Amino acid sequence: MPEAGALPALFDGDVLVPGSPGYDEARAVWNGTVDRRPRYVVRCAGPADVRTAVRVSRDLGLPLGIRCGGHSAVGHAVPDDGLMIDLSRMRGVTVDPGARTAHVQGGALLGSLDAATQPYGLATTAGIVSHTGIGGLALGGGVGWLARAVGLTCDNALGYEVVTADGDLVRATAQENPDLFWALRGGGGNFGVVTRFDLALHDVGTRALSAEVDLDPATGLDALRTWLSLAHDAPTRTTLHAAVRGGGALTLGLVHVGPPDDVTTLVAALDGLGTPTARRVETLTYLDLQRRSDTPTAHGFRRYGKSHYLPDLPDVALDAFLAHAEADLGAASLVAYGGAIADVDPAATAFPHRTARFEYGMGARWDDPADDDHHVATCRRLAATLDPWSSGAYVNALPDEGDAGVHRAYGAATYTRLRQVKAVWDPANVFRLNQNIPPA
Numbered sequence: 001m002p003e004a005g006a007l008p009a010l011f012d013g014d015v016l017v018p019g020s021p022g023y024d025e026a027r028a029v030w031n032g033t034v035d036r037r038p039r040y041v042v043r044c045a046g047p048a049d050v051r052t053a054v055r056v057s058r059d060l061g062l063p064l065g066i067r068c069g070g071h072s073a074v075g076h077a078v079p080d081d082g083l084m085i086d087l088s089r090m091r092g093v094t095v096d097p098g099a100r101t102a103h104v105q106g107g108a109l110l111g112s113l114d115a116a117t118q119p120y121g122l123a124t125t126a127g128i129v130s131h132t133g134i135g136g137l138a139l140g141g142g143v144g145w146l147a148r149a150v151g152l153t154c155d156n157a158l159g160y161e162v163v164t165a166d167g168d169l170v171r172a173t174a175q176e177n178p179d180l181f182w183a184l185r186g187g188g189g190n191f192g193v194v195t196r197f198d199l200a201l202h203d204v205g206t207r208a209l210s211a212e213v214d215l216d217p218a219t220g221l222d223a224l225r226t227w228l229s230l231a232h233d234a235p236t237r238t239t240l241h242a243a244v245r246g247g248g249a250l251t252l253g254l255v256h257v258g259p260p261d262d263v264t265t266l267v268a269a270l271d272g273l274g275t276p277t278a279r280r281v282e283t284l285t286y287l288d289l290q291r292r293s294d295t296p297t298a299h300g301f302r303r304y305g306k307s308h309y310l311p312d313l314p315d316v317a318l319d320a321f322l323a324h325a326e327a328d329l330g331a332a333s334l335v336a337y338g339g340a341i342a343d344v345d346p347a348a349t350a351f352p353h354r355t356a357r358f359e360y361g362m363g364a365r366w367d368d369p370a371d372d373d374h375h376v377a378t379c380r381r382l383a384a385t386l387d388p389w390s391s392g393a394y395v396n397a398l399p400d401e402g403d404a405g406v407h408r409a410y411g412a413a414t415y416t417r418l419r420q421v422k423a424v425w426d427p428a429n430v431f432r433l434n435q436n437i438p439p440a
């Protein structure tokens, strides 16, 4: 067992302890309610450091956290009195435009991926905020504006380089360790530390269009119904979305990736919904689209959110959604699924929610810790009004729901299979600071 004081000599990267310069920045994550103090933060320089860090955490009996973008809403990356693997020095992205592939280091943020692929007019599905980490996002599934056209991020994974619970470095592809390959496509950080993702890229061009109309939620039901049918029939490069802001407007909108002319009819149909109080139609680059929500979603605020998958939205469910306007803060959203997401067999990856038509999210952001209970309770209460139509939830959007939440994220069949794979690759549950799959 290594002496704790000898740790820095074991790594090419840096070891931070309480009081080290940069320690407080390293332990601060997106959700400002998370305030945990790791014993060590190991800023790994490469896969060899990650292997050593996993072994050291086991030898010292320390809980192990893995930090990529720090966006986990519950702060799973940061272990109290444990060892945090900080992947922020491993953010390289290499693109092979001929093969249409990207090699993405395990600590990369989405902005680096898009910035590396877009000079070739290429991209793959990534989330809609550029400071999200590819690590957590891709391992839970990965939803974004391209998902209906080319599938989830995990559907575009060609292979993974992974440090296992034993500290070994292995490959997982359809041919090599196929059970691990299956589990890494949706099963989260339960199976190892991914040091490299190999992703398929697609020719999507560099242009995008965003269209939105604002309406009075009190008169929104008819408009929302029509919006729903537009969402069902939209081309796969187009994603319909809706939002109800606490105390404010209903916004119905779409995002299209590709030439704006492709969606002229759909934009006109959106304009015809109800009596809009405001209208915004904007053509922009794909890169700007991917960055436009960065500021409202900045790190450091106190946050809480809940989510559901919804296979169907009858009028009573739409009414429940519109009633979210009564909240004093926060917003609820619906985002359309379908298209290439639904083309994948639910058993083919560890992301089973292929028949969901919409993802619902309710989230709030505030500053004062004294308001924590109020906002958490409001989010829970409003999200519960959609419970009757919920088929589960996205693992990457789960708050603190414990085992019940993990079941909601996977359903019985996927959960059982994940437990079996976990028993092979991590029988001691070394990787347990996550939406945890207990070994079978």
Ligand SMILES: Cc1cc2nc3c(=O)[nH]c(=O)nc-3n(C[C@H](O)[C@H](O)[C@H](O)COP(=O)(O)OP(=O)(O)OC[C@H]3O[C@@H](n4cnc5c(N)ncnc54)[C@H](O)[C@@H]3O)c2cc1C
Residues within 6 Å of the ligand: 029, 030, 065, 066, 067, 068, 069, 070, 071, 072, 073, 075, 076, 077, 087, 106, 107, 126, 127, 128, 129, 131, 132, 133, 134, 135, 136, 137, 138, 139, 140, 141, 142, 143, 144, 188, 189, 190, 192, 193, 194, 195, 297, 396, 397, 433, 434
């Ligand atoms: C502002 C915001 C916007 C979002 N937008 C989207 C979106 O558009 N689409 C979407 O699908 N999701 C989205 N999400 C959810 C997001 O996918 C999850 O929060 C995800 O966990 C973030 O990953 P991260 O690497 O940034 O987080 P981290 O907190 O760094 O990591 C979360 C967990 O992922 C695991 N992990 C991370 N990296 C690795 C790795 N290299 N190897 C092994 N395990 C790893 C670990 O278990 C870790 O605890 C968003 C979240 C936020 C806060």
